Amino acid sequence: MELSWMKTFVTVAELGNFRKASEALYVSQPTVTVHIKSLEKELGVSLLERGKRFVRLTEEGRIYLKQARQLLELHQEGLKKIQSYAQGYRKSLKLAISPLIADTIMPFVLKKYLENHSEVEISVEIMESNQIDDAVMSE
Amino acid sequence: MELSWMKTFVTVAELGNFRKASEALYVSQPTVTVHIKSLEKELGVSLLERGKRFVRLTEEGRIYLKQARQLLELHQEGLKKIQSYAQGYRKSLKLAISPLIADTIMPFVLKKYLENHSEVEISVEIMESNQIDDAVMSE
DNA sequence: GAGGATTACGGATCCCGTAAGAATG
């Protein structure tokens, strides 16, 4: 299942016209036909009713349109999320430290850090040094 | 963007192992490698950290895993919804009728119908006969 | 004949599996 098929379908549904959709998506008209057919074949239902001089959604098409929109939306969100993260944005930081450090150095270091990174959410777990290795490995 | 890549990724993440994933998905091991690489390339981030003797999610991977799961779930729901509909299940019925009918025949017919189809949700719109044609055409 | 969708078709690309390679323990 190819997401671009859904995008094509949604575009056709919105523009009500294969040619306009092909222009909006910068592909040829036959490609639109093929995308729609592929989608219909994979779903096993007919999504668009090809009238004489118009294209209309079938009831199945109307139902699936909602789904496809949600899916594409979710996908876009995912892309955004993952890429903003990759660009360096962080919102949480997990720390595992030994009891000794936790009582002595850490409070001071943490205070300093948060002064400069107030947007970062920090969670601290206190455990023995020899457990930290495993904890990190197993995330 | 191919949904099967996400499926492969989720499977690898769950099984923590390319080979096991390949067996679970009934594909060869290289195919798993390729799917993951394709996904990583398209997202522009590294999802899995290939250790010497293990495979682990990167932070990006952890974030995207949630997304991918949601997306696949949504997709499954969509398939189910559309196919149960195609099998004949209906839950709503829209009617457009003229004022005269609405006052005379319709109430009786509707009552009868609902006695036998209690699961169907009906919405009635009253409009002039000559408008009904256009309304149906434009859905 | 203009406009819009489908079908036909050819070349480029992609996809998957097999085989070989690399790295680890």
Place this chain on the structure above:
DNA sequence: CATTCTTACGGGATCCGTAATCCTC
């Protein structure tokens, strides 16, 4: 040398655009 992931490679399928066809106005 057993296990596991990656790279190489070849044949088949797929994908897209151009061109031709169909159909309606």
